[in-house]
Amino acid sequence: MEALRQYVAREGGMPGRAVVERLPDGTEHRTGIWIGNQKARRHRLDQAQLVMLADLGADWAR
Template sequence: MKKAPRARRAAAKTATATGPRAGGEAFQKGLQALAQYIAREGALPGRAVVERLPDGTEHRTGIWIGNQKARRDRLDATQLAALAELGVDWARRVGSGPVVLLPPERSGHRASPTHALSARAGPRP
């Protein structure tokens, strides 16, 4: 028996200037949902947050902000500035190297042996 010839695949769509790098619709919708959430709650959303937009659609804002952080090296300057304006700290620090968080200084507080800087300080007396 002879096999039927395979159907050809449709040509791939070409990218347009209105894609995600140009601040496309999806990014703007996420930004709108994030701004709405921050205005109401005063903080960034957790991963499970789903925000209802004025047009009645739901946006998975918590997942969206996590995805933006994971892809922050591919966001353009305008997108990063928009996120930074809403108070997203990591959007301000792109390209500045790793961020090291230190505990707040307290009188009489000594760094624990597992503290990241304790290896530089030398052995404890």
């Protein structure tokens, strides 16, 4: 979620599938693939997770 927050703050929207985000600690996160997986598995996410994703701009999480 931290990588998604960082990406949205910088770019203003959801990442494409190929996006790899570098976190402040130097680790890389395959944010684009992660968001695609969250979308595909949204029926398994709890309400708090869906709200966080919706707040960051994931239209499908509403």
